[in-house]
Amino acid sequence: xxxxxxxxxxxxxxxxxxxxxxxxxxxxxxxxxxxxxxxxxxxxxxxxxxxxxxxxxxxxxxxxxxxxxxxxxxxxxxxxxxxxxxxxxxxxxxxxxxxxxxxxxxxxxxxxxxxxxxxxxxxxxxxxxxxxxxxxxxxxxxxxxxxxxxxxxxxxxxxxxxxxxxxxxxxxxxxxxxxxxxxxxxxxxxxxxxxxxxxxxxxxxxxxxxxxxxxxxxxxxxxxxxxxxxxxxxxxxxxxxxxxxxxxxxxxxxxxxxxxxxxxxxxxxxxxxxxxxxxxxxxxxxx
Numbered sequence: 001x002x003x004x005x006x007x008x009x010x011x012x013x014x015x016x017x018x019x020x021x022x023x024x025x026x027x028x029x030x031x032x033x034x035x036x037x038x039x040x041x042x043x044x045x046x047x048x049x050x051x052x053x054x055x056x057x058x059x060x061x062x063x064x065x066x067x068x069x070x071x072x073x074x075x076x077x078x079x080x081x082x083x084x085x086x087x088x089x090x091x092x093x094x095x096x097x098x099x100x101x102x103x104x105x106x107x108x109x110x111x112x113x114x115x116x117x118x119x120x121x122x123x124x125x126x127x128x129x130x131x132x133x134x135x136x137x138x139x140x141x142x143x144x145x146x147x148x149x150x151x152x153x154x155x156x157x158x159x160x161x162x163x164x165x166x167x168x169x170x171x172x173x174x175x176x177x178x179x180x181x182x183x184x185x186x187x188x189x190x191x192x193x194x195x196x197x198x199x200x201x202x203x204x205x206x207x208x209x210x211x212x213x214x215x216x217x218x219x220x221x222x223x224x225x226x227x228x229x230x231x232x233x234x235x236x237x238x239x240x241x242x243x244x245x246x247x248x249x250x251x252x253x254x255x256x257x258x259x260x261x262x263x264x265x266x267x268x269x270x271x272x273x274x275x276x277x278x279x280x281x282x283x284x285x286x287x
Contacts, residue, residue: 015173092229096141119229150252205248210240
């Protein structure tokens with residue numbers, strides 16, 4: 001069967017988007033959906049990227065206060081507060097300053113400018129009033145990279161369902177939502193042309209975290225984009241973590257948390273499948 005794409009190698013949020021479908025729909029509707037999706041993605045990137053000075057997130061980081069926050073920003077902040085508590089602080093969007101210290105900033109200098117510090121729980125950093133005013137502790141900056149992509153994937157999923165699509169798959173840099181059965185491949189994080197395992201997923205979200213693809217070396221010391229808020233260093237025992245569950249946001253966040261905690265954080269495995277790759281490239285299945 002010929003693959004049909006709404007988006008194919010569409011570049012946004014620092015990666016490529018692929019959205020395929022199998023529903024029988026008219027070409028005119030395909031064009032309409034494609035333009036709608038591109039607008040949604042571009043608007044989201046403009047509003048919430050830490051790397052764009054004019055974004056709503058950058059304004060919050062600079063001013064430490066917003067009184068006209070968008071509904072999407074408020075929802076991402078509320079979700080982040082909930083997941084922060086549920087994960088024992090391992091998921092913490094107040095890592096923007098720590099990433100900047102390591103050179104992962106809008107300038108992409110990759111020069112270390114300061115020493116890492118531990119980050120407190122988010123409710124000590126972010127305050128949201130009943131009327132939507134957001135206050136940010138002055139010594140911290142936020143980064144939505146840990147939730148933004150999956151939040152947008154979920155919005156796109158809802159939009160496609162609103163158009164009546166039943167059989168579609170959204171793949172954004174390896175983070176996936178599928179509405180129908182698919183074979184999903186666990187990639188070798190060191191050699192991305194090879195796969196270590198194949199899994200049949202009936203429906204749901206699939207997210208993978210790895211320190212390998214976004215890493216850099218400064219003064220002979222290797223850094224990566226994954227920050228453990230509970231420590232001043234981030235020592236990882238696994239090469240990657242893949243989580244499969246009903247919800248793509250949950251999969252995205254727990255894939256990072258399990259990796260950062262070296263699989264020590266408590267998590268109910270009743271409805272979540274976890275696949276870890278160890279240093280010998282063994283695939284370990286939890287759940």
